[in-house]
Amino acid sequence: MSEGDVLLEVRDLCVVYESLDARIRAVDHVDLTLRRGETLALVGESGCGKSTLGNAIIGILPANAEVSGEILFEGVNIVSLPRKRMRRIRWEKIAMVFQNAQNSLDPTLRVGDQLVEVILAHRSIPRVEAQRRVKELFSLVGLPPDYYRSYPHELSGGSRQRVIIAMALLLNPQLLIADEPTTGLDVSVQLQILNLLKDIKQRFQMSMIFITHDIAVANYVSDRMAVMYAGQIVEAAPSQALLAKPLHPYTIALTESLLTLDRRVKKQPIAGFPPDLSKTITGCRFAERCRFAVDECRREEPPMVDVDGRVSKCFFAEQISNKVVGYDYRGD
Amino acid sequence: MGLATYAARRAVTSVILFFVSVSIAFFIFRLLGNPVAIMVGPGLPPGAAQVLTAEFGLNKPLWLQFVLFWRNFFHGNLGDSFVYTGTPVLQVIFPTRFINTVVLMGSGMLLSYLVSIPLGLLAGRRYGSMLDRGFSGLSVVLISLPAFWLALIILLVLGFYLGWIPLGGTVTLNRTFSSWWSYAANYMHHLIGPMISIAVFFFGSNFLITRASSANVLRENFIRTFEAAGVGEGTIVFRHGLRNAILPELSFMAVQMSFLVAGAIFTESVFSWDGMGSLIYLAVQNSDYPVLQATFIFIAIVVIASNYIADILYGLIDPRVRYD
Numbered sequence: 001m002s003e004g005d006v007l008l009e010v011r012d013l014c015v016v017y018e019s020l021d022a023r024i025r026a027v028d029h030v031d032l033t034l035r036r037g038e039t040l041a042l043v044g045e046s047g048c049g050k051s052t053l054g055n056a057i058i059g060i061l062p063a064n065a066e067v068s069g070e071i072l073f074e075g076v077n078i079v080s081l082p083r084k085r086m087r088r089i090r091w092e093k094i095a096m097v098f099q100n101a102q103n104s105l106d107p108t109l110r111v112g113d114q115l116v117e118v119i120l121a122h123r124s125i126p127r128v129e130a131q132r133r134v135k136e137l138f139s140l141v142g143l144p145p146d147y148y149r150s151y152p153h154e155l156s157g158g159s160r161q162r163v164i165i166a167m168a169l170l171l172n173p174q175l176l177i178a179d180e181p182t183t184g185l186d187v188s189v190q191l192q193i194l195n196l197l198k199d200i201k202q203r204f205q206m207s208m209i210f211i212t213h214d215i216a217v218a219n220y221v222s223d224r225m226a227v228m229y230a231g232q233i234v235e236a237a238p239s240q241a242l243l244a245k246p247l248h249p250y251t252i253a254l255t256e257s258l259l260t261l262d263r264r265v266k267k268q269p270i271a272g273f274p275p276d277l278s279k280t281i282t283g284c285r286f287a288e289r290c291r292f293a294v295d296e297c298r299r300e301e302p303p304m305v306d307v308d309g310r311v312s313k314c315f316f317a318e319q320i321s322n323k324v325v326g327y328d329y330r331g332d
Numbered sequence: 333m334g335l336a337t338y339a340a341r342r343a344v345t346s347v348i349l350f351f352v353s354v355s356i357a358f359f360i361f362r363l364l365g366n367p368v369a370i371m372v373g374p375g376l377p378p379g380a381a382q383v384l385t386a387e388f389g390l391n392k393p394l395w396l397q398f399v400l401f402w403r404n405f406f407h408g409n410l411g412d413s414f415v416y417t418g419t420p421v422l423q424v425i426f427p428t429r430f431i432n433t434v435v436l437m438g439s440g441m442l443l444s445y446l447v448s449i450p451l452g453l454l455a456g457r458r459y460g461s462m463l464d465r466g467f468s469g470l471s472v473v474l475i476s477l478p479a480f481w482l483a484l485i486i487l488l489v490l491g492f493y494l495g496w497i498p499l500g501g502t503v504t505l506n507r508t509f510s511s512w513w514s515y516a517a518n519y520m521h522h523l524i525g526p527m528i529s530i531a532v533f534f535f536g537s538n539f540l541i542t543r544a545s546s547a548n549v550l551r552e553n554f555i556r557t558f559e560a561a562g563v564g565e566g567t568i569v570f571r572h573g574l575r576n577a578i579l580p581e582l583s584f585m586a587v588q589m590s591f592l593v594a595g596a597i598f599t600e601s602v603f604s605w606d607g608m609g610s611l612i613y614l615a616v617q618n619s620d621y622p623v624l625q626a627t628f629i630f631i632a633i634v635v636i637a638s639n640y641i642a643d644i645l646y647g648l649i650d651p652r653v654r655y656d
Contacts, residue, residue, distance in 0.1 A: 058560050060556060060559050060560045087562045087564075088562065089562075090560055090561065090562035091560070091561045091562045092562070095560075095561075096560050098553065098556070098557060098560075103552050103553045103554050104553050104554055104557050105554050105557065106554045106558075106572050106575070106576070107554070107576070107650070107651070107652055108572075108575045108576055108649060108650050108651060108652075109572075109575070114558075117558075117563060117567065117571075118558070118561045118562075118563060121561070121562055121563045121564060121567065122562060151651040151652070153651070153652050164557075167557075167561065
């Protein structure tokens with residue numbers, strides 16, 4: 001892999017939320033590489049830091065967040081970039097599709113005008129030209145052009161999400177971050193939105209970071225997956241391989257919690273809770289919930305282990321891979 | 333139901349509301365006691381009371397008085413002032429006092445809105461910052477200050493010590509003006525002191541209301557969308573923030589509009605501003621019921637009209653408002 005292939009590189013990134021009585025380490029020494037044209041899925045349960053990581057990349061963390069480490073976008077560290085330059089990178093280079101919360105758009109303005117506003121914040125072009133661009137993108141994401149004059153509350157959840165996607169594409173970004181883009185939508189609509197995202201990613205030749213808690217959805221859209229647990233990436237691998245043969249006990253547990261059509265396989269929820277991120281954690285973060293954990297796991301933090309070109313943050317990654325410790329091992 | 337239908341229907345209810353509130357005013361002022369008893373002193377001959385009662389029409393039955401009141405109302409007759417004996421109430425109020433008050437309150441309130449609303453939006457955006465805490469603290473102090481004390485301090489500092497503003501009145505007395513322009517300049521000079529008092533008086537509450545709704549609105553998800561999209565801070569605060577945060581402030585302003593015709597009793601008294609506030613003060617002191625009744629009617633008109641306008645504006649600003 002040559003240097004030119006890498007679009008985004010995250011090195012040793014930490015994000016700490018500072019509040020009056022606690023310091024919460026939401027992202028803890030994360031390394032990540034994203035190649036051009038690649039879709040990387042960040043998978044993990046709520047509170048694992050996946051959204052914080054996404055927000056850190058586009059630079060919209062709240063004021064009480066403390067960031068250290070590097071985020072190299074096209075070789076430039078954007079963590080230390082001055083506000084003004086960062087504002088130009090936002091949306092021109094990196095755009096984001098947010099979770100379809102009811103209020104991702106201004107309720108008092110027509111959706112078309114809101115998209116025009118975003119274009120005009122970056123480009124000095126006539127208004128009509130911006131309007132033409134918006135209508136163009138509306139048809140591209142499958143919205144009728146007369147939706148331009150609609151207000152957000154007049155649209156269905158799916159249409160609203162299409163508007164948000166059109167908004168993300170306005171300036172031809174190179175990286176699209178999609179943060180739980182299908183949450184709160186009907187299942188049938190979810191699939192439409194996922195297909196739309198896959199389609200536009202191809203068409204715009206973008207890279208994508210897809211943030212989700214659903215490992216099946218992640219597998220459907222992504223080339224590679226990074227599994228996050230308690231602020232750290234615990235396993236990263238090509239999606240097919242990761243799902244077929246997880247090398248980290250947490251990933252194993254995640255795949256077991258999946259619904260399958262095979263009735264003989266019982267769906268297993270993961271017992272216990274993730275650790276409190278405001279406290280110092282010694283050893284492996286998953287140790288308390290891990291069925292393979294030994295004393296060493298609680299004493300010492302496992303390193304990232306390379307196994308067949310994949311990485312897993314587990315002392316037993318090799319054994320799991322060689323089936324010394326089985327991932328089809330279910331309870332006692 | 334569309335906006336036009338809604339506007340028409342609200343207009344009808346507003347008119348009904350006007351008739352009801354003025355009728356209530358009519359009966360309240362009849363309950364206050366016999367004005368003749370207040371006017372007739374021991375020095376007058378015994379027949380005087382009967383003559384005055386007949387003159388005012390107070391010997392007629394109440395329902396007839398009510399009918400006559402409305403008939404007179406539509407003929408532009410709101411009775412005669414007791415204090416300015418024989419002068420029709422409308423002539424006591426119009427045009428001088430009414431205009432003086434509308435100019436003073438209008439300019440003072442406008443100044444207050446122009447300062448408090450943008451500052452409130454910014455403070456809500458930077459919730460908990462020095463700017464926010466500073467102006468919030470100042471607002472609480474200003475709200476707690478008595479209006480007459482505030483007016484006195486402004487008069488004392490700007491007028492007496494610094495000599496920047498005249499000590500009272502609406503224009504310099506006993507002076508002939510060469511042109512309407514020099515008259516206007518003199519009037520404006522007199523306006524500064526009371527206008528600042530009014531602006532300061534209204535600042536605190538308007539600031540706090542705008543700040544609170546701005547802080548709520550600017551925390552919503554769509555603000556994050558526009559931040560991420562690289563939209564400038566000014567657009568975020570003054571386009572998205574203003575449109576979404578102004579609604580509670582709008583209702584508050586509609587209520588405040590009553591001051592536009594009622595004037596500010598204390599401020600006008602301190603600055604000897606010849607407006608409605610001073611007139612109300614005089615009328616209360618002298619039981620001048622017709623004047624008070626007329627002011628009540630004007631206040632009712634303004635409050636009903638401004639609430640009507642606010643309701644229409646609500647629908648224009650927020651498309652989610654349903655008219656049904």
